[in-house]
Amino acid sequence: xxxxxxxxxxxxxxxxxxxxxxxxxxxxxxxxxxxxxxxxxxxxxxxxxxxxxxxxxxxxxxxxxxxxxxxxxxxxxxxxxxxxxxxxxxxxxxxxxxxxxxxxxxxxxxxxxxxxxxxxxxxxxxxxxxxxxxxxxxxxxxxxxxxxxxxxxxxxxxxxxxxxxxxxxxxxxxxxxxxxxxxxxxxxxxxxxxxxxxxxxxxxxxxxxxxxxxxxxxxxxxxxxxxxxxxxxxxxxxxxxxxxxxxxxxxxxxxxxxxxxxxxxxxxxxxxxxxxxxxxxxxxxxxxxxxxxxxxxxxxxxxxxxxxxxxxxxxxxxxxxxxxxxxxxxxxxxxxxxxxxxxxxxxxxxxxxxxxxxxxxxxxxxxxxxxxxxxxxxxxxxxxxxxxxxxxxxxxxxxxxxxxxxxxxxxxxxxxxxxxxxxxxxxxxxxxxxxxxxxxxxxxxxxxxxxxxxxxxxxxxxxxxxxxxxxxxxxxxxxxxx
Amino acid sequence: xxxxxxxxxxxxxxxxxxxxxxxxxxxxxxxxxxxxxxxxxxxxxxxxxxxxxxxxxxxxxxxxxxxxxxxxxxxxxxxxxxxxxxxxxxxxxxxxxxxxxxxxxxxxxxxxxxxxxxxxxxxxxxxxxxxxxxxxxxxxxxxxxxxxxxxxxxxxxxxxxxxxxxxxxxxxxxxxxxxxxxxxxxxxxxxxxxxxxxxxxxxxxxxxxxxxxxxxxxxxxxxxxxxxxxxxxxxxxxxxxxxxxxxxxxxxxxxxxxxxxxxxxxxxxxxxxxxxxxxxxxxxxxxxxxxxxxxxxxxxxxxxxxxxxxxxxxxxxxxxxxxxxxxxxxxxxxxxxxxxxxxxxxxxxxxxxxxxxxxxxxxxxxxxxxxxxxxxxxxxxxxxxxxxxx
Numbered sequence: 001x002x003x004x005x006x007x008x009x010x011x012x013x014x015x016x017x018x019x020x021x022x023x024x025x026x027x028x029x030x031x032x033x034x035x036x037x038x039x040x041x042x043x044x045x046x047x048x049x050x051x052x053x054x055x056x057x058x059x060x061x062x063x064x065x066x067x068x069x070x071x072x073x074x075x076x077x078x079x080x081x082x083x084x085x086x087x088x089x090x091x092x093x094x095x096x097x098x099x100x101x102x103x104x105x106x107x108x109x110x111x112x113x114x115x116x117x118x119x120x121x122x123x124x125x126x127x128x129x130x131x132x133x134x135x136x137x138x139x140x141x142x143x144x145x146x147x148x149x150x151x152x153x154x155x156x157x158x159x160x161x162x163x164x165x166x167x168x169x170x171x172x173x174x175x176x177x178x179x180x181x182x183x184x185x186x187x188x189x190x191x192x193x194x195x196x197x198x199x200x201x202x203x204x205x206x207x208x209x210x211x212x213x214x215x216x217x218x219x220x221x222x223x224x225x226x227x228x229x230x231x232x233x234x235x236x237x238x239x240x241x242x243x244x245x246x247x248x249x250x251x252x253x254x255x256x257x258x259x260x261x262x263x264x265x266x267x268x269x270x271x272x273x274x275x276x277x278x279x280x281x282x283x284x285x286x287x288x289x290x291x292x293x294x295x296x297x298x299x300x301x302x303x304x305x306x307x308x309x310x311x312x313x314x315x316x317x318x319x320x321x322x323x324x325x326x327x328x329x330x331x332x333x334x335x336x337x338x339x340x341x342x343x344x345x346x347x348x349x350x351x352x353x354x355x356x357x358x359x360x361x362x363x364x365x366x367x368x369x370x371x372x373x374x375x376x377x378x379x380x381x382x383x384x385x386x387x388x389x390x391x392x393x394x395x396x397x398x399x400x401x402x403x404x405x406x407x408x409x410x411x412x413x414x415x416x417x418x419x420x421x422x423x424x425x426x427x428x429x430x431x432x433x434x435x436x437x438x439x440x441x442x443x444x445x446x447x448x449x450x451x452x453x454x455x456x457x458x459x460x461x462x463x464x465x466x467x468x469x470x471x472x473x474x475x476x477x478x479x480x481x482x
Numbered sequence: 483x484x485x486x487x488x489x490x491x492x493x494x495x496x497x498x499x500x501x502x503x504x505x506x507x508x509x510x511x512x513x514x515x516x517x518x519x520x521x522x523x524x525x526x527x528x529x530x531x532x533x534x535x536x537x538x539x540x541x542x543x544x545x546x547x548x549x550x551x552x553x554x555x556x557x558x559x560x561x562x563x564x565x566x567x568x569x570x571x572x573x574x575x576x577x578x579x580x581x582x583x584x585x586x587x588x589x590x591x592x593x594x595x596x597x598x599x600x601x602x603x604x605x606x607x608x609x610x611x612x613x614x615x616x617x618x619x620x621x622x623x624x625x626x627x628x629x630x631x632x633x634x635x636x637x638x639x640x641x642x643x644x645x646x647x648x649x650x651x652x653x654x655x656x657x658x659x660x661x662x663x664x665x666x667x668x669x670x671x672x673x674x675x676x677x678x679x680x681x682x683x684x685x686x687x688x689x690x691x692x693x694x695x696x697x698x699x700x701x702x703x704x705x706x707x708x709x710x711x712x713x714x715x716x717x718x719x720x721x722x723x724x725x726x727x728x729x730x731x732x733x734x735x736x737x738x739x740x741x742x743x744x745x746x747x748x749x750x751x752x753x754x755x756x757x758x759x760x761x762x763x764x765x766x767x768x769x770x771x772x773x774x775x776x777x778x779x780x781x782x783x784x785x786x787x788x789x790x791x792x793x794x795x796x797x798x799x800x801x802x803x804x805x806x807x808x809x810x811x812x813x814x815x816x817x818x819x820x821x822x823x824x825x826x827x828x829x830x831x832x833x834x835x836x837x838x839x840x841x842x843x844x845x846x847x848x849x850x851x852x853x854x855x856x857x858x859x860x861x862x863x864x865x866x867x868x869x870x871x872x
Contacts, residue, residue, distance in 0.1 A: 328607065362736075363735075370731065389639075389740070390635040390636075390639045391638060392630075392631050392634040392638060392686050392688075392689075393686070393687040394626060394628060394630075394631060394685070394686045394687075395683070395684045395685055396607070396628065396630075396686070398607060398628075399625060399626050405684075407626075408625075408627050409638075410635065410735050410737075410740075411735075420736040420737070423735040425624040425733060425734050425735040427624050427626040437642075438638065438639065449625045
């Protein structure tokens, strides 16, 4: 019988960190998540799409899988930038997947990440697709002043295929209870019935226990989420299983929503323990979903994690859009949904055109070579690495919602010659502006470039090359970032 | 010489500044009346057969179409032909160039060139963004780019290569404000010090507020005619002897190099050849100093000094009034102001006055040959015009 398994895992955590002490300072007396000291926060220019692209890019790099090899993309999130419009399509466009690749959006429940892996495994086992990419990304938040206000941000991307090192086995599902956490239609923040002991002991533990009991054979460890570290310990004791060793890490990045259980699993799979584990998603009042996984050898994994930086509560609220400054006057440009914008969308996947005659690469694509005037150019995806040619830190600039100053410049793409070709213009992101210098290595990353009428404009920014994040010892087996 | 010869016989401008008192039509009529007045009784407006209008941001700031009628209507110039030229910040000089070609072709004897820009009906920030909209491809100009960025990117590279310092740029601002203080039509007439420039608010590093030209309302006009008719209108015509126009890429990332600009170099080479002169023959120049670093680039692009020597050439006092080749005696864009479409025409007004010895306190002694250097966008277009005292 054909098996389906996990061929590789990529994870991404944005650099922003909100210390829980900041919340305590402004909301004294409100209990925070148990055992959490800080939570990761998406940047002004990040959302579940851009974080999903980061993790996908990481897993594609570590497995050597090309965009054209992916037959199906499943996207799970509770914090899509859209109430209606496919987030999966946004990720597929950025990655340059074939237009024939299937797209599935799972939204509105933190069970979605595990459910997406189960669906992907089913599709692979059935022989319907050869290779599926599962992208799970969240950046949720709770209502200010509540125990669930501080939630984390991050993403996981997995490649599910036949004959993979981590075989996906039995699956289970268990519906239980009525909700204690919900986000009403039109609301931006999670509401919470404030009885965490009932939530944990009356809803979470029974659902996880039942889902694990339904797995055969019984696993040796469990990666369960999204839960805070203290609640996870309680669950582990209650079900009599070891945890996945990610507690220390979760303590500094917080609850990653639908990405939580898969993020916890990632560290374990990369070590190739040979044990059978269970990945369990739990949502109080909805129940639990689980799959068993058995890794005989280490699963290729890469963790993309720019160096973290603390932010204060005001910036947290600004990033969340709770505090919003005046929107600067916009330049007169065609609407982001217009035919002109669509024509130029070749750039969504960082397309360039290479001159057949002289070899110069032009990003975005040109019809005539800027160097030799050649008329014969072929489309290809541009390299992502480069070096700063020139840049300027701008203090008077009309971008929104990022605060000034911002840096803009020109980047010479790695390995590209040409006098006028081989370079791109870009805004810089996530960089220490004072540290930018001519010649500095950068990589191009997918980011939000503002919104128009609620429509997000995505594109590429340059970022100082990521230094591999230091992971806690428990997860040291994961591959280093580039 | 352009064809059989084209001369400037009248020039006029309005006081540049934040003209909250004056609309687009007021500015246009003001420049026209000033030009007519400069010709005295001998210049009858009815003799003007056609006009070229330069306005860059009409559509973006006024939110209405600017056409030939935008000049014809307020001046009651209709039904005479009026062509509107838009070529970014170089539109004013390009309008002069095209009007000169029309005269040289023999179709018209006397024509008007009028540049006008009304920028301060919107906040300075909105005006800045409108300029950004015209400068490049609307989607691919990088988000966050602004007008100062287009020149500051050269400054970064020149500083990195050790060719210029922050202080060198500040010295351009100091010199041009000193000059502008002598010009009653200038916007910013207060001298500044190097310390003040360095301490002014950062805009686009390494450029600060005092490295940047102000958002300006203004208008300027010149009247051109066949050189053989010039004495009918004035005893002291100035011949427009050469014009050069060149283009380069619209984008920063397709520039072949930073720290030099191919279009101005080419436009100047063509103009020098047409005039039959060398850079060393120029007595006075009005340069496109939209940002301090732009004037340093211009010294080298125009051949006023060797490559890499701009800072030393400036520090030696060459570019100040009284120096070997005074640059921007009017105060330049930094002090006089930069009403986009009017700038190239106003540069030629200053050269007209300098070559006629009418520049009062800021007069460059004995000036016979004058040059205007008018750059559009990021250097994507440049027009160089040369005039000679007849």
